Amino acid sequence: MRSRSRLTGLHDNLAAVLGEDSLQQLIGIARLRRAWPDIVGAMMAARTEPLQLEQLAEGGVCLWVAVDHAIMAQQIRFLRDDIRKACYKHAGLTDLYRIRSRVQPGAGVKDRPPSPKPVVLPLGVKRRLAQEVASIKDRTLRQAAFRARMTQLMYAGSQENVQEKAQENAVIHKEK
Numbered sequence: 001m002r003s004r005s006r007l008t009g010l011h012d013n014l015a016a017v018l019g020e021d022s023l024q025q026l027i028g029i030a031r032l033r034r035a036w037p038d039i040v041g042a043m044m045a046a047r048t049e050p051l052q053l054e055q056l057a058e059g060g061v062c063l064w065v066a067v068d069h070a071i072m073a074q075q076i077r078f079l080r081d082d083i084r085k086a087c088y089k090h091a092g093l094t095d096l097y098r099i100r101s102r103v104q105p106g107a108g109v110k111d112r113p114p115s116p117k118p119v120v121l122p123l124g125v126k127r128r129l130a131q132e133v134a135s136i137k138d139r140t141l142r143q144a145a146f147r148a149r150m151t152q153l154m155y156a157g158s159q160e161n162v163q164e165k166a167q168e169n170a171v172i173h174k175e176k
Helices: 010-018 021-039 068-078 078-093 121-131 138-156 160-176
Strands: 046-054 059-065 094-103
Touching: 010 021, 021 046, 021 078, 059 068, 068 094, 078 094, 078 138, 121 138
Parallel strands: 059 094
Antiparallel strands: 046 059
């Protein structure tokens, strides 16, 4: 008989593959990238981005920042103490000893596109969806299929788009 498997956290598995130090650096740089606009401000974030965290021989960490112009590198140097404090506040980076920059054309944290807003589906569309999945015998699977299709239509775009997709789906369903 096979022994029961145990669930382990993703952190433990990645640490086993990458090594704990490398994983901590990846987590640190991910936190920095996410909080970068809060750390340096929107204008500088559009022109700079954190590249890597490098372990220093004497202990501590050096943050490498990509900048799109030498003037931004100068700003990073002038603001290094404020950046160090903000890195601690927003990303929990405690052992940041140095901040260095590298000119890299096109550097900058790009704004994420806004997440789509769900639209309310009319009752008629919900009824058609329920009829589509009614042939599925397994109740749990039927409910999951209904929820998945409903979510897909809710985030499809505008209300007109939802109506069109629902009508297309109804036509395809009738042809089957």
